Amino acid sequence: MEVEKILVLCGCFLLWNPLIQSTQVYPGIKLRITQKGLDYGMQAGMEAIEPIVKKNGIPDFKGSESLEFLKVDYVDYNFSKVFSAKTLKVDVCAFCLMSSRAEGRAALFLAEIFFSGLINLSRSDTGHPTMKLEDCYVRVGHAHISFSGEFSVLYNSFAEPMEKPILKNLNKKLCPIIMDRFEDINANISSLEVVTKFGEDILLDYSLLEPPEITQSSIDLNLKGTFYQVGNLTDPPFQPVPFTLPDRGDSMLYIGISEYFLRSASFTYFLTGAFNITLTTKELSKHLIQNPQGIGSLFSQIAELYIMSQPLMMRVLTTEPPVVSLEPNNFTLNIPGSVVMLTKPKNATEEAIVSMDFVASTSVGLAILGQKLICSLSLNRFRLSGPESNRSSIEVLRFENILSSILHFGVFPLANARLQQGFPLPNPHQISLVKSDIEVHKGFLLVSTDLRYDPLWKKQHFGG
Known part of the structure; x- marks a missing residue:
């Protein structure tokens, strides 16, 4: 009887223990101040x-x-x-x-x-x-x-x-x-702000999750690092996972930016429609009219029927949040989306001509400018979605090529211009990041930087 009680208690503990672990909140951002x-x-x-x-x-x-x-x-x-x-x-x-x-x-x-x-x-x-x-x-x-x-x-x-x-x-x-x-x-x-606002739609929560962890040679701080829509502080439908900063001391400060932080940004920007872009007739014309030999019969007819006679637009929409992937020295973003060709006759509503789904695979370039992390996209591969049997079609391949060209020369420059606002990195008031470097590790980005104290009284007296 006693053995049965022990087994029951062990079973309850095994069922209960994962529930305890699931309540553990891991950070989206880690800071380490070295010796x-x-x-x-x-x-x-x-x-x-x-x-x-x-x-x-x-x-x-x-x-x-x-x-x-x-x-x-x-x-x-x-x-x-x-x-x-x-x-x-x-x-x-x-x-x-x-x-x-x-x-x-x-x-x-x-x-x-x-x-x-x-x-x-x-x-x-x-x-x-x-x-x-x-x-x-x-x-x-x-x-x-x-x-x-x-x-x-x-x-x-x-x-x-x-x-x-x-x-x-x-x-x-x-x-x-x-x-x-x-x-x-x-x-x-x-009184420092732990929530940063991006434009009118997005908030970034940098609040401290727990008291700082102090060791003999460093101080570690765990920050939430979650993006939200303004007016909707619901957490994203996924959780951060633990990651460990490498044991280094050459820089004054190390900032670990988790994959969760970037996924949270991707999810929130998707909800606000920030990834959706519309190209006008003028922006499209240099990719369609100037390259008729690569369009194929379908787009030749579209160009002839619509561009010459009435406004034509192309709307690029993301159908799901872009998928973030961090591997050693490799940051990729796979964007599932839909491209819609529309025309708007005079005194009429928009009419869709063609709509097709696609997946765009991109590489993400990274830079630290001032106090911000700047990202830029470059297209690796563009692929239309659909039955595999249709992929051998010359028309589909030409369609992919021209849309890839439009994305590369028309859509991505607009997206990169928006990304130039960057993500502000956490840093104390009147402290600047200098000699900064960034690396891509599996599951997180690592920013290594020194610090420079720039008090206001120095700037006032010396014109800094």
């Missing part, structure tokens, strides 16, 4: 902090210091002019010596600045990354004051004893300031 990228991020972070400190400053404070034979009241330490993240220069607006007041200026140099803290990276309910600083510790190890102005020679003689209380006050105040700045940064991160 090289993290090192650069520290450098860029110091650059980012500099203008923040310049703008907001370290809070001023007042106080006094009693020496063995001298009492100095520092009326106002003004920490508003910071020129370097490592060496800080500030102004002392006024100071008092014994009972007589003298005004002057001083430069305060800070060195041996040490900072440590635990940065907690997570994910908000809206799919935004979040960053929280915990266990902050800041220590400024050395301060040096140099006075100028009235009695500066005398004050410089007693500057060293004043440095200790300044360090004490600074070390007490810096962590709260830094914590506040991190709150500001987190607020900015939380």
